[in-house]
Amino acid sequence: MTTSKIEPRIAIAANAEGLAVAYFHGEYVRFMGDWARIGIHRLDPSTLGSVRVAGLQASYVPEDGGAGGPGATYLNELTLHPGYLEVSGTFSENSVTEYPPPMPWPYPIVQGNRFVAIYPDFFGSTQKPPHLVTF
Secondary structure (H helix, E strand, O other), rough: OOOOOOOOOOEEEEOEEEEEEEEEEEEEOOEEEEEEEEEEEEOOOOOOOOOEOOOOOEEOOOOOOOOOOOEEEEEEEEEEOOOEEEEEEEOOOOOEEEOOOOOOOOOOOOOEEEEEEEEOOOOOOOOOOOOOEEE
């Protein structure tokens, strides 16, 4: 896990498919607030080493697509379901994306301040992008 300057939140979950951990970490940025990201790791149960790593981040994206700023994603829950992993939480600002982002700036503007990210076949051999819903 990375060094965090704000109090992190950690969730650990296991089922017959495997072991996963999710956490948020970050720091306080003067005049902007928390800058926090979520890290999601598939762990090898024998060594506890990371086998797969994914992440989520929030950003402020101006409507004109100009320079924006960091936001924060906060972890509420990590749940393992047969065939997929679910991460839910809240976010600040108006955009939430994978980290590192799969697209160039500006990121899509979204509504709401809550999110659910579904990672299909998280324990499979092929890494697939998450299905991300905000509300």
